[in-house]
Structure formats: structure tokens, C-alpha cells
Amino acid sequence: MKKIIFSGVQPTGNLHLGNYLGAIKNFVKLNNDDNNNCIFCVVDLHAITTKQIPKELKENTLETIATFIACGIDPKKSILFNQSQVPAHSETAWILSCVARMGWLNRMTQFKEKAGKDKEKASIGLYSYPVLMAADILLYDASHVPVGDDQKQHLELCRDIAQKFNKDFNVEEFFKVPEPLIQKEFSRIMSLKDGQKKMSKSELSDLSRINLTDTKDQIVNKIKKAKTDTLPMPSSIDELRKRPEVNNLIGIYSSLSEESLEKIINTFSGKNFSEFKDFLSQLLVDCLDPISNEIKKLKDDKEYLNQILSDGSKKANEIASKKIKKIHEIVGF
Numbered sequence: 520m521k522k523i524i525f526s527g528v529q530p531t532g533n534l535h536l537g538n539y540l541g542a543i544k545n546f547v548k549l550n551n552d553d554n555n556n557c558i559f560c561v562v563d564l565h566a567i568t569t570k571q572i573p574k575e576l577k578e579n580t581l582e583t584i585a586t587f588i589a590c591g592i593d594p595k596k597s598i599l600f601n602q603s604q605v606p607a608h609s610e611t612a613w614i615l616s617c618v619a620r621m622g623w624l625n626r627m628t629q630f631k632e633k634a635g636k637d638k639e640k641a642s643i644g645l646y647s648y649p650v651l652m653a654a655d656i657l658l659y660d661a662s663h664v665p666v667g668d669d670q671k672q673h674l675e676l677c678r679d680i681a682q683k684f685n686k687d688f689n690v691e692e693f694f695k696v697p698e699p700l701i702q703k704e705f706s707r708i709m710s711l712k713d714g715q716k717k718m719s720k721s722e723l724s725d726l727s728r729i730n731l732t733d734t735k736d737q738i739v740n741k742i743k744k745a746k747t748d749t750l751p752m753p754s755s756i757d758e759l760r761k762r763p764e765v766n767n768l769i770g771i772y773s774s775l776s777e778e779s780l781e782k783i784i785n786t787f788s789g790k791n792f793s794e795f796k797d798f799l800s801q802l803l804v805d806c807l808d809p810i811s812n813e814i815k816k817l818k819d820d821k822e823y824l825n826q827i828l829s830d831g832s833k834k835a836n837e838i839a840s841k842k843i844k845k846i847h848e849i850v851g852f
């Protein structure tokens with residue numbers, strides 16, 4: 520039996536190094552393994568939980584698909600589609616929102632962070648966002664969900680919702696309880712300006728992140744300006760862990776080169792930061808330049824990207840419509 524892998528990315532523009540190292544790089548590995556059936560979704564319904572400009576949303580949806588392909592996901596092997604084209608997602612989300620408890624959602628830290636101080640003004644969609652995410656995953660009987668560390672709590676909620684539905688309706692194992700796939704190390708890439716803050720699309724300063732479409736010069740400049748401290752490069756892992764910005768930069772180096780932290784520390788121990796930063800910039804350029812060129816090329820071929828979305832949505836609808844039919848029977852519709 521093949522494993523079913525499901526994950527999603529919001530089409531809110533500026534996909535960055537955190538998205539790549541925390542999630543998309545892993546999607547590519549999973550896509551390349553013939554033991555998996557992979558489904559990767561551009562979650563446009565999630566995107567509208569915060570204000571979007573319709574024309575830009577459309578562009579960003581295509582750009583996200585272009586990014587998946589540019590990073591190495593094969594649209595012939597994996598199903599690539601956008602969430603809004605499969606109505607079962609919204610419908611299942613409603614049904615699951617009648618299973619999920621307010622107390623569970625009240626604990627979600629991402630809502631607290633995103634809603635900020637004025638949570639009365641946040642959309643209801645932003646609050647119930649993790650329920651829609653559970654619907655995405657459960658509709659496809661996904662066994663594994665590759666995500667960055669920031670989505671861990673949402674996946675725990677998804678597991679709770681699946682188990683409660685199965686218990687409430689006495690349908691043992693109807694919804695498969697999914698396992699998160701989160702990298703052990705550096706599953707949360709931090710801002711280049713603050714090692715305590717997640718690298719994020721919504722951060723105001725563009726210098727805080729490396730976008731997957733950045734040019735060589737932009738990458739070099741951002742790494743040059745990345746925050747470090749006044750000490751030389753660390754000489755042990757214990758020392759590294761106490762220096763968040765340095766930990767993040769060495770973590771990025773390690774994730775990209777797939778070299779161990781020990782080896783990197785041994786190579787650069789005691790040296791100046793500028794020397795390490797030169798190597799890191801080069802590594803980033805070598806990895807991201809081909810991706811960014813491919814994104815630009817693919818973005819010009821809208822017909823191709825739209826065809827992939829249309830084929831993917833057809834395949835996703837076939838799977839999801841069978842599952843929602845069964846949900847209807849179970850619930851009593």
C-alpha cells in the first residue's frame with residue numbers, strides 16, 4: 520500500500536527560504552519516492568482569511584504552482600491543485616466545525632499571533648482556519664503531512680477532530696489519523712533580522728527573509744546585512760545554541776548543504792563572520808538561482824500552469840467527492 524501524503528501552501532506571495540527548507544524541499548523528496556502518492560494543494564481558501572487583492576491572488580496561485588514545479592515536484596507524479604476548485608473542502612470544513620470544540624480552537628497560538636491585539640476585528644475564517652486545514656487532510660485519507668514546525672499544533676488539532684468524529688458517529692477509522700512529518704532539525708527557519716522570530720511572508724522588512732525569487736545580488740546583500748553578534752564563529756554546538764541568529768544561519772547552511780553542524784562548526788570555528796557569510800551566500804545562490812530562473816520562465820506560461828491546476832483539480836475532485844458522499848451518509852444527510 521502506498522502512503523498518501525498531503526500538504527498545502529498559501530498563495531499569499533513571496534514564498535521564502537522558510538517555506539522551502541521547512542516544507543517544499545521535503546515535498547520534493549516525498550514526490551520522488553515511488554512508495555508515495557502525493558497531493559500538494561495551493562490553499563486559496565485559507566489565503567482569504569486575511570485580505571487579498573483578487574487579481575494578485577490569481578497571480579500568486581499560479582506562482583505557487585510554478586514554485587512547486589521549479590523546486591522539483593513532478594506534476595505527472597503528484598496531484599497539484601487549488602483548494603477552491605474542490606468544493607468538498609469547504610463543505611467538510613463546515614461539518615468538522617460542528618465537531619471541533621471552541622476550547623480547542625482557543626488554544627491555537629497562530630490565531631493569537633495573527634489576530635494580534637485586536638482579535639475582535641479578525642475574520643471568523645482566521646479563527647476557524649485550522650478546521651479547514653483538518654478537512655483538507657482528512658478528505659484524502661492522508662497518512663503523512665509534511666510541514667514546518669509552526670503547523671505542528673494545527674496537525675494535533677486535526678488528529679483530535681478525526682478521532683472525535685470517528686467516536687461521535689461510531690465509525691472507527693473512517694477518518695485516518697495523520698502523522699506529521701516535521702524535520703528534526705531546523706524545521707523553523709528564523710528571520711534574518713531577529714533569531715527569535717519566524718521567517719515570514721508578512722514581516723514588513725524584506726531584509727528579514729530570502730524570497731525564492733530574489734536575485735543573486737539581493738541574496739548576497741541580505742546575508743551581508745543579516746544580524747549576527749560581535750563574537751567570532753562558535754566552536755561547539757552548546758555555544759551555537761546560545762546564539763539564536765548564528766544558530767539560524769548555520770542551520771540554513773546545514774539544511775542546504777546537508778552537512779552536519781559539527782562539520783560546519785569545525786570548518787568555520789574561530790573565523791570571522793564575513794568569511795562564513797560569503798560561503799553561505801554562495802550556497803544560497805547555487806541552490807536558489809536555478810529555482811528562481813525556472814519560476815520566472817514558468818510564470819510566463821500561464822496556459823501550462825492553468826492546465827496543471829485543471830488536471831489536478833479533476834483528480835482531487837474524484838477522490839474528495841467519494842469521501843464527502845460517505846460523510847453525508849454518516850452524518851445523516
Ligand code: TYM
Pocket residue numbers: 525526527528529530537538539540541542543562565651652655656664665666667668669670706707708709717718719
Ligand atoms: P504556509 O503557507 O504559511 O506555509 C507553507 C509551509 O511552509 C512552512 N513554513 C516554514 N517552515 C520553516 N520555517 C519557516 N519560517 C516557515 N514558514 C512557513 C509551513 O510550516 C508550511 O508547511 N496552514 C498551512 C497551509 C495548509 C496546510 C493544509 C498544510 C492548509 N491546509 C493541510 C498542511 C496540510 C500554512 O499556512 O502554510
